[in-house]
Structures are given as C-alpha cells and as structure tokens.
Amino acid sequence: MTEPRDAVELEGITKTFPGVVANDDVDLTVREGEIHAIVGENGAGKSTLMKILYGMQSPDDGVIRIRGDVVHFRSPKDAIARGIGMVHQHFMLADNLTVLENLVLGSEPRRGPALDFESARTRIVELGSLYGMPLDPDELVETLTVGERQRVEILKVLYRGADILILDEPTAVLVPQEVDELFKNLRRLKDEGVTILFISHKLEEVLAIADSITVMRQGRTVATVSPADVDVHQLAELMVGSELPTPETTESTVTDVVELSVVGLGSRNEDGRWDIEDITFDIHRGEVVGVAGVEGNGQSALVDTLLGVRRADAGSISLAGSDITEASTRDRRGAGVGIIPADRHRQGLLLPAPLWENAMLGHQWLVPYAKGPWVDKKGARDRTAEIIDRFGVIAPGPDVPAVALSGGNQQKLIVGREMIAEPSLLVAAHPTRGIDVGAQADVWDEIRNARRAGLAVLLISADLEELLGLSDTLYVIFRGRFVAQLDPRTVTPDELGAYMTGVGVSR
Amino acid sequence: MTDMRTEIETSSAPAWAANRWMRLAALIIGGVLLLAVVQSVSDTSELTTSGTWAAALRLSVPIMLAGLGGMFSERSGIVNIGLEGMMIAGTWFGAWAGWSYGPWQGVLLGVAGGAVFGLIHAIATVTFAVDHIVSGVAINILAAGSMRFLSVVTYTPESGGGATQSPGIKSQIATFDVPVISDFFNWLEAKRIFFVSDASGIIAGLTSNLSWLTVIGLAIVPLSWWVLWRTAWGLRLRSCGENPYAAESLGVPVLRMKYYGVVISGALAGLGGAYLVVVQAGIYREGMTAGRGFLGLAAMIFGNWNPVGTMVGSTLFGYADALRLRQNEAVHALLLAVAIVLVLLAVWSAIRRRYTPAIFEGIFGVLFFTWYITTDSVPSQVVAATPYLVTLLVLAIATQRLRMPAADGLRYRKGEAV
Numbered sequence: 001m002t003e004p005r006d007a008v009e010l011e012g013i014t015k016t017f018p019g020v021v022a023n024d025d026v027d028l029t030v031r032e033g034e035i036h037a038i039v040g041e042n043g044a045g046k047s048t049l050m051k052i053l054y055g056m057q058s059p060d061d062g063v064i065r066i067r068g069d070v071v072h073f074r075s076p077k078d079a080i081a082r083g084i085g086m087v088h089q090h091f092m093l094a095d096n097l098t099v100l101e102n103l104v105l106g107s108e109p110r111r112g113p114a115l116d117f118e119s120a121r122t123r124i125v126e127l128g129s130l131y132g133m134p135l136d137p138d139e140l141v142e143t144l145t146v147g148e149r150q151r152v153e154i155l156k157v158l159y160r161g162a163d164i165l166i167l168d169e170p171t172a173v174l175v176p177q178e179v180d181e182l183f184k185n186l187r188r189l190k191d192e193g194v195t196i197l198f199i200s201h202k203l204e205e206v207l208a209i210a211d212s213i214t215v216m217r218q219g220r221t222v223a224t225v226s227p228a229d230v231d232v233h234q235l236a237e238l239m240v241g242s243e244l245p246t247p248e249t250t251e252s253t254v255t256d257v258v259e260l261s262v263v264g265l266g267s268r269n270e271d272g273r274w275d276i277e278d279i280t281f282d283i284h285r286g287e288v289v290g291v292a293g294v295e296g297n298g299q300s301a302l303v304d305t306l307l308g309v310r311r312a313d314a315g316s317i318s319l320a321g322s323d324i325t326e327a328s329t330r331d332r333r334g335a336g337v338g339i340i341p342a343d344r345h346r347q348g349l350l351l352p353a354p355l356w357e358n359a360m361l362g363h364q365w366l367v368p369y370a371k372g373p374w375v376d377k378k379g380a381r382d383r384t385a386e387i388i389d390r391f392g393v394i395a396p397g398p399d400v401p402a403v404a405l406s407g408g409n410q411q412k413l414i415v416g417r418e419m420i421a422e423p424s425l426l427v428a429a430h431p432t433r434g435i436d437v438g439a440q441a442d443v444w445d446e447i448r449n450a451r452r453a454g455l456a457v458l459l460i461s462a463d464l465e466e467l468l469g470l471s472d473t474l475y476v477i478f479r480g481r482f483v484a485q486l487d488p489r490t491v492t493p494d495e496l497g498a499y500m501t502g503v504g505v506s507r
Numbered sequence: 508m509t510d511m512r513t514e515i516e517t518s519s520a521p522a523w524a525a526n527r528w529m530r531l532a533a534l535i536i537g538g539v540l541l542l543a544v545v546q547s548v549s550d551t552s553e554l555t556t557s558g559t560w561a562a563a564l565r566l567s568v569p570i571m572l573a574g575l576g577g578m579f580s581e582r583s584g585i586v587n588i589g590l591e592g593m594m595i596a597g598t599w600f601g602a603w604a605g606w607s608y609g610p611w612q613g614v615l616l617g618v619a620g621g622a623v624f625g626l627i628h629a630i631a632t633v634t635f636a637v638d639h640i641v642s643g644v645a646i647n648i649l650a651a652g653s654m655r656f657l658s659v660v661t662y663t664p665e666s667g668g669g670a671t672q673s674p675g676i677k678s679q680i681a682t683f684d685v686p687v688i689s690d691f692f693n694w695l696e697a698k699r700i701f702f703v704s705d706a707s708g709i710i711a712g713l714t715s716n717l718s719w720l721t722v723i724g725l726a727i728v729p730l731s732w733w734v735l736w737r738t739a740w741g742l743r744l745r746s747c748g749e750n751p752y753a754a755e756s757l758g759v760p761v762l763r764m765k766y767y768g769v770v771i772s773g774a775l776a777g778l779g780g781a782y783l784v785v786v787q788a789g790i791y792r793e794g795m796t797a798g799r800g801f802l803g804l805a806a807m808i809f810g811n812w813n814p815v816g817t818m819v820g821s822t823l824f825g826y827a828d829a830l831r832l833r834q835n836e837a838v839h840a841l842l843l844a845v846a847i848v849l850v851l852l853a854v855w856s857a858i859r860r861r862y863t864p865a866i867f868e869g870i871f872g873v874l875f876f877t878w879y880i881t882t883d884s885v886p887s888q889v890v891a892a893t894p895y896l897v898t899l900l901v902l903a904i905a906t907q908r909l910r911m912p913a914a915d916g917l918r919y920r921k922g923e924a925v
Contacts, residue, residue, distance in 0.1 A: 077758055092756050094749035096913055097742075105746050106757030108739035115739045156757075 005067055007032040007164055007195040008053065013062035015048055022048040023059070024219040030164075030197060032067075035190055037198045037206040040216035040239055041294065041462075046199050049216070050166050053197075054086040055079035066164070085157030086166040091149050093141050099152055100124060100137035103159050127158055132188045147178035154185070158194075165189065166197045171205055172296070183209050201294055203235045203501050215239055232503045233494055240464070240497035253286035254472050259320055259456035260306075260425050266314035267305045275301035276480040279315070281473075283425065283456040288447070290471030290488065291460045294500050298480035299460050300342060303429050306458070307339055308332050320424060333362050338423030340414055340431045342460070344407075348414045351403040355395060356384040358402050359417050366421075383420070391416035392442060408439030415443050419450060426450065429460045444470065464496070478502050531815075541844060543705040549840040553833050555705035557696055560712025562832060565787060567818075567825025568724040569594070569779035569796075573803025574810065574817040575731055576621075576775030580628075581812060582735060583768025584748035586639040586916040589628050589646030591800025593773040596620035597780020599654040602791030603661065605676030610785040613676060614720065614778065617785075621777015622770050624650055629769035633762055636918045647800075655793065662791075673791035680785055685714040718786045725818075727775070732814045744768055748912030751919045762921060776800060802895075811909050827897050831890050838890045839879070845897065846875035852904065868904060 008030040015023040023045045030036045040046050051057045053064065055073030064071050066082050073079045076086070093102050100120055109116040109123070121137045128134045133151045141149060150170060157165060167186075171179045186196055186209060200206050206213055207227045214224045215238040222238055230238075260283040269275045276298040283289045293299060304310035306317060308329040316325045324332055333339075339362070341347035349358050360369040360380050368379030384398035393412045395405055402410060411431070418426060428447065432440040447470060451457060461467050467474060468488045476484040476499040484499045539555070546554040553559050573590045580587035587593075600620030605613025624646055631642040655670065662668030667675060684690070693715065695707035735741035746754040747764045755761050779799065784791055802824050809823070810816025830837040849872030856865035885893070 076756065080758075088756075092750065092753035094746050094753055094913065096749050096910065097746065101742055101746070102753075105742060105754060106759050108742060110739050113738050113740065114733075115737060115742060 009065040034211040037210035045219040085162030095142035236497035264315035293477035336424035338418035342429035356398040387416035553837040557712035562829035571821035572779030574806040576772040580772035588643030592647035592650030593621040593776035594780040597777030601781030601784040617781025622774040625773015671793035842879040
C-alpha cells in the first residue's frame with residue numbers, strides 16, 4: 001500500500017489470425033488508478049489487445065497479470081469477475097428496454113422470482129451520483145442521446161463492480177461537447193480509484209486526458225510515453241512510423257484532359273449530418289488521385305456518392321464534360337465508371353454464384369453478357385474465361401462459385417471484370433486489402449497499365465505505400481473534408497500523419 | 508440524494524399506471540356507448556346481447572391463447588408463424604386424451620402436443636438458424652399432415668370416429684355462473700334501458716355459463732404480463748428479442764431463453780387448440796382451427812406484442828365472429844360502427860397533425876358509411892369474411908404505431924457480435 005500497484009500487466013502477448021499477426025510480443029503495464037491511453041492506426045492491433053484483456057479472445061502466447069495475479073480468461077465472464085469491464089465502440093444496448101432494465105440485465109436483484117425494482121433503482125441512483133453520471137432509471141434507452149447511452153454503458157460496467165475500465169474508441173461517436181462531458185466523467189471515475197484504458201487514434205484528445213500513452217504500430221507496442229514529454233507531432237510520427245516507403249519513379253502520364261470533375265460535393269447521412277462536405281477535385285486522364293485518411297472519415301460516402309448509390313446533397317459531378325450528378329448508378333456504369341469496392345464480399349461479389357454471373361455484374365445489360373433482354377450465357381462464359389486468362393485468376397473455370405476462390409483471386413476477378421470493360425474512370429477502394437503480395441503486385445500493375453492508357457483513377461487506401469507509390473496527386477480526407485492536397489513525391493511522414501489525424505488542419 | 512430517489516419512485520410508476528387504466532376504462536365505456544347508439548339506429552338487436560357476448564368470449568379465448576403464445580416466442584426474438592400448426596396439434600391431442608381419459612387430461616395433452624411442435628420450431632430456428640418463416644410454414648404443413656395420419660391410425664376403427672374426426676370426448680369441463688353478478692345483470696338487460704341494458708348484456712354475457720378453462724385462459728393474461736415484465740427471467744427473455752448480443756455480453760444464456768420462449772409459445776397455442784375441443788366442439792374435426800393460429804398472430808401484432816393488447820385484439824375477432832354466427836343484420840350494423848370508428852380516428856389523427864393516416868382513415872370511413880347506407884344487408888359470402896375484413900382494416904391502421912421486438916425474426920448465432 002506504499003506505492004500504486006500495477007493494475008494490469010501484459011507480457012509478450014502474441015495473437016495471430018490466419019495471414020495476419022495482430023499482436024506481436026506486446027508488453028503493456030497499466031498502473032492502478034491512472035488513465036492509460038493506447039493509440040495507433042486502424043489495424044495496429046489495439047482492439048485485439050483489448051479483446052484479449054477482456055477475455056473475448058485468448059492469446060496464442062504471453063502472460064496476463066491483474067494486480068499481480070496471473071490470470072487465464074476464457075470468456076468476458078472471467079474478466080468481469082476480476083473487475084474488468086469493457087465499453088464497446090458499438091453500444092450493446094436494447095433500445096426498447098429502460099435504462100434500469102439494460103443495467104441490471106444478467107445480474108438482476110431479486111425478490112423471489114420477481115425482479116426487485118426498488119433496490120435496482122436505489123443502486124443505480126447511488127452509482128450515478130457517486131460517479132457524477134445521473135440517469136433516470138425508468139427512461140427508455142431509445143430516447144437517450146448518444147452521450148447518455150455511453151453513460152449507460154459505463155454504468156453497466158460499474159454496476160457489475162468493475163474497477164478496471166476499457167473504453168474502445170469512446171469518442172468516435174460523440175460530438176465535441178459530449179467529449180468534454182465524457183472526459184469530466186472519466187476524471188471523476190479516476191478520482192474514485194477506477195483504472196481506465198482508453199483506446200483512440202485522436203491524438204489531441206489523448207494528450208488531454210491520459211496519464212500515460214502507449215503507442216502501437218503493426219501489432220507491436222512502439223513506445224510508452226508521458227503526455228508531458230511529447231507533442232502531437234512526435235506522437236503522430238511514432239504512430240505512423242518514420243520509415244515511409246520511397247515512391248516509385250515512374251514517368252508521369254498525366255494529360256491535360258479532365259475526365260472527372262467534382263465541385264463542392266456534399267452528402268448527408270440519415271441523421272442530417274454531413275458525411276462528406278465541400279469536396280472539390282479533378283482527375284485528368286492518365287492520372288491517379290490518391291485519398292489518404294484514417295478510416296471512417298467519409299471515404300465510403302465519397303465512393304457511394306460518386307457511384308450514385310448515395311444522393312449528392314450539394315455540389316456537382318461531371319464525367320468527361322457531362323454532368324452526371326443526378327444520373328443513376330447504371331447510367332454512370334454505362335458511361336464508363338468502374339468500381340473496385342472496399343468490401344469485396346459484401347459489395348463486389350455474389351459468393352455462391354458462378355464466376356460468369358459475377359463477371360456480368362455491373363455490365364449485365366451489355367454485350368457480350370446480354371443479347372437484347374436475355375442473358376447471353378455463352379458470351380458471358382467466354383468473356384469470363386478471357387478474364388481468368390488475361391488477369392491470371394487461378395480458377396478451374398467460369399462455372400465454379402466465387403466462394404471457391406481465394407481472396408486474392410476473387411479480387412483479381414473483380415479487377416478483371418472492371419478493367420476488361422475499359423472504363424474511363426476507375427474508383428478503387430482499398431484494391432489490395434487482405435490479399436497476398438503476389439496478387440497485390442498484379443493489381444498494381446493493372447492499375448499502372450490502365451493509367452498509361454489514359455484511365456483516370458481515384459485510389460482510396462489505408463496502405464500508405466500503395467498510395468505514395470501509385471498516386472500522382474494526394475489528398476487527405478478528414479471528417480468528410482479534403483484538408484490537404486499534397487505531392488506524394490515530397491510529403492514527409494510527419495506531415496501526412498499530422499493531416500490524417502487532424503492535427504495539421506489548423507496550419 | 509435520498510430526496511431524488513423518492514421523487515423518481517413516487518412520480519413515475521403510479522401516476523403513469525393510473526393514466527393507463529383511465530384510458531382503458533374510457534375506451535371501454537366509449538365502445539359500449541358506440542354499440543348502443545348503432546344498435547338503436549339500425550335494425551339489429553344482437554350487438555350487445557348477453558348471447559352474442561358469451562359467444563364472443565368463447566370464440567376469442569383460443570385466438571387469444573395463440574396470440575399470447577406468439578408473444579412469448581416473438582419477445583424472445585423468434586417469429587412464430589407455426590402457431591396454427593401447434594394449435595392443430597393441440598386440438599388432436601386434446602381430443603384424443605379427452606376421448607380416452609377426460610377433458611382435463613385432454614387439456615394437459617393438448618398443451619404437451621403444442622409444446623412438442625414448439626420444440627421442433629425451436630430446434631430448427633434457434634439451433635440450426637433456419638429462417639423463421641420457412642420453419643413456421645413447415646410446422647403448419649407437418650402438423651396438419653401428421654394429425655391426419657394419427658387420425659387414420661387411431662380413430663377410423665372407432666364408432667363415431669374417422670379419418671377426419673374423432674369420437675366425442677368423455678365429458679365437458681364444468682361451467683358456472685358468477686353468483687349474484689350474472690343474475691343481476693341478466694335481469695337488468697331485460698329492462699331495455701338505453702346504454703344501461705346494453706352494458707348489462709355485455710357483463711351478463713361475460714359472467715354467465717363460464718367454463719373453468721375460460722377462467723384459466725383469461726388468468727394467463729395478467730400472469731404472462733407479470734412474468735415478462737416483472738421477473739428477472741422475463742427481462743432476460745425480452746432482452747433476447749431486443750438485442751441478443753447485448754444479452755449475450757452480459758451472460759444471459761440467449762439460446763436457452765429462446766428455447767423457453769418458443770416452447771411456451773407452442774404450449775399456449777396447444778392450450779388454445781385443446782380449448783376448441785373441450786369447451787366448444789366436444790370432438791376433433793380436421794380443419795377446426797380454421798386459421799385461428801394466424802388470427803392469434805394478428806391479434807398479437809394488433810396488441811403491440813403486449814398481453815392486454817393481444818386480449819383486446821382477440822376480442823375484436825371473437826366479437827365479429829360471434830355476430831356473424833348469430834345474425835346477418837348485426838354484421839350490417841357493424842359496418843356503421845366501423846365507419847364511425849374510422850371517422851373518429853381520422854379526426855384524432857388530424858388533431859395530432861398526422862395527415863396521411865387521417866386522409867386514409869377518412870376515406871375508408873366514408874366508404875364504409877356509403878356501403879352501410881346503400882345496402883340493406885351484407886352478402887352472405889362477405890359475412891363469412893367479416894372478421895377477417897375487419898381485422899385487416901384494423902391492422903392496417905393500427906400497425907403505424909406498433910413496435911415489434913427489435914431483433915424479432917433475425918438470425919442469431921452465438922458469439923457473432925461485432
């Protein structure tokens with residue numbers, strides 16, 4: 001009791017998923033009663049590490065110590081029993097139940113078979129006033145604001161007696177005022193002796209709230225620093241890594257002809273908030289325009305709006321000089337817009353359908369896939385065989401279902417399907433995500449070749465090497481806006497990281 | 508802090524509950540008044556007689572039991588379109604045990620028969636994640652077919668039995684009049700005083716010649732409310748229908764809760780089937796459920812997945828059905844009642860500034876009124892369809908404010924949460 005103990009110690013935690021090392025020999029020490037932030041880019045392994053600590057996943061290797069005791073969690077139940085609670089990024093609440101019902105579910109106070117509403121109410125009001133998070137127990141959760149729901153989630157964990165709290169990207173869903181409120185609550189919790197693990201990639205917030213910060217990159221812990229010793233730029237550099245790949249020296253093929261022109265484009269979501277706003281850029285024929293940004297900053301809205309899957313609520317889009325802002329998706333496809341979707345399973349393929357049917361998608365009314373109103377099965381199969389042959393798809397033939405192909409070959413099929421139609425604009429969202437190195441190089445070659453032939457490409461990617469290697473012009477998207485236009489040949493990692501995390505915006 | 512707590516306790520629950528009961532009372536009185544008025548301006552005398560209402564009660568209970576069954580299943584997140592099949596199983600097993608042993612044994616075995624089919628539905632939808640509708644339709648076909656098979660095997664050799672019907676059951680379940688109340692209101696009904704006699708007829712109909720099984724069926728309404736909304740078990744069951752992944756993350760055994768919900772659902776539908784046999788028909792006849800399982804489902808939706816609402820919905824069906832059985836003119840008068848209700852609803856919607864529903868309700872109200880004015884009777888084919896027609900209309904209008912369990916009908920697999 002002389003000095004603060006370590007609440008959590010992780011030693012040598014390693015976790016591999018098929019093809020990916022999510023955590024590689026990770027060490028982490030969290031002192032009792034501190035707010036400890038874990039920062040890193042998407043895919044750096046933060047969430048996996050926390051899931052391991054919360055018992056949702058078991059590590060392949062390594063030791064977990066809670067207050068000095070070695071523990072082995074088989075499920076969150078074991079973690080809860082040790083006083084660990086997790087507040088998920090996506091709330092786990094039942095909207096049509098009251099606050100009280102959501103809070104007590106699974107550990108209800110009882111009087112005989114009946115739920116003891118009296119003592120539950122008392123307990124909730126007590127907890128609420130102890131931690132400064134008052135809530136009306138009888139209100140329906142669906143009537144609460146996002147900030148209040150998060151409070152319910154936090155109280156839910158505290159109700160079960162947790163004193164080590166994991167918050168997974170808690171500010172991602174909040175507006176700035178709610179963030180302030182949350183931080184006030186967290187400080188109060190800390191004063192009451194609760195240990196908090198705070199996952200985020202928003203550096204300024206982290207510096208504002210944390211007592212110490214651990215940076216993760218590519219599955220490893222890179223450094224643990226005190227917020228007093230670093231500034232945002234240093235933190236960004238640690239997060240992105242200073243070794244950025246050298247861009248490839250290929251001659252520019254950019255022409256003077258503007259293929260796609262986007263002016264002041266904006267689109268709102270169902271809640272009326274702008275998912276993308278005031279986006280303006282041109283893509284010339286033979287040019288690759290890259291969009292860098294932390295995921296969830298409006299990339300998917302941008303792709304959907306360009307394709308016409310989503311309405312443009314402001315601005316205009318024109319393709320080769322003609323306005324297509326109001327055109328249907330099919331008309332845009334017909335006019336020469338190709339798409340490599342971000343999620344090939346959800347948006348790119350019909351997994352149980354044969355390859356030839358998949359090859360038709362997006363061109364199903366065109367020769368050689370169709371003859372008048374009828375599907376031309378022979379034409380489609382021949383064309384599919386051509387795709388398989390030309391784009392090096394490893395597949396037994398056009399009749400096997402898409403699900404039988406490996407991820408890389410599925411992706412090559414999609415790329416082939418789009419490229420063989422000779423589009424004038426290609427929207428490529430994460431074209432090489434989750435595929436092996438060989439397939440990756442093939443996809444890159446296809447994009448380079450098509451660019452030489454005059455194709456305009458919009459490349460959205462989380463892979464910086466890919467972005468810097470392929471792009472002629474680079475934009476950074478942050479909170480739905482293009483915040484910077486950069487030259488991929490001269491940009492420094494510090495700069496890019498700063499813009500991506502919103503630090504550079506004020507400059 | 509102590510003050511704050513007491514304030515929340517005293518302010519919320521009782522005031523809110525009292526308000527609800529007052530609304531219900533106002534609704535009932537208004538309804539009776541409406542029927543009394545319609546009866547006095549049209550040439551029917553059956554809208555509020557004790558005979559009509561006694562029949563309405565007998566006809567509603569099986570629908571209500573199926574509806575309550577559906578509620579248990581859907582509150583746990585499993586759509587149960589197989590209620591009809593479970594009810595069919597209830598009729599067959601109810602009749603078989605009623606014929607072999609006696610009416611109460613019939614009730615028990617009917618419940619068991621329905622529960623077995625509920626279990627099949629649960630295995631398909633919960634364990635194997637089969638689409639709920641597909642499994643439910645399969646249950647309906649399977650139940651109808653297998654009961655025919657059992658009839659052929661069991662009843663054909665018996666006197667009075669055959670491939671499509673059973674011999675009569677041994678005896679009926681005892682009935683009784685509620686002392687004093689039944690006599691008093693029967694006497695008052697005969698006085699023919701506007702409104703008073705109408706209300707008395709309804710009360711007399713609901714208190715005379717009651718079967719004990721009817722009483723049990725009605726008792727299930729408050730019982731199921733208490734179980735679902737006042738016990739820890741009920742909260743867990745409902746949480747599975749609202750957000751199973753949240754429930755799972757808090758250690759609720761979601762799959763087991765869903766099994767409970769669906770099996771109870773089958774048991775209640777089976778009880779409804781047994782009721783048809785031991786209280787109404789006295790034998791099993793193929794097709795005797797006549798879609799009451801589906802009507803139960805509709806009553807449950809009308810009742811917003813709540814027991815009291817389900818009871819009201821079933822009463823609506825039972826009442827329309829009773830009118831059809833007793834007098835053609837009564838069905839014609841019902842058109843006027845429906846027209847008035849629709850117009851009132853239209854006004855209400857307009858006041859609440861919900862104009863689209865208001866317009867629809869108004870148009871249908873005028874249509875029904877025109878129909879009532881321009882005809883003297885309803886064609887007999889339409890009469891047979893009245894309960895369903897009224898239902899359809901009521902559902903179409905009522906559905907706008909309904910809220911089904913959020914995860915109802917969705918496939919759930921353990922540990923799939925994001």
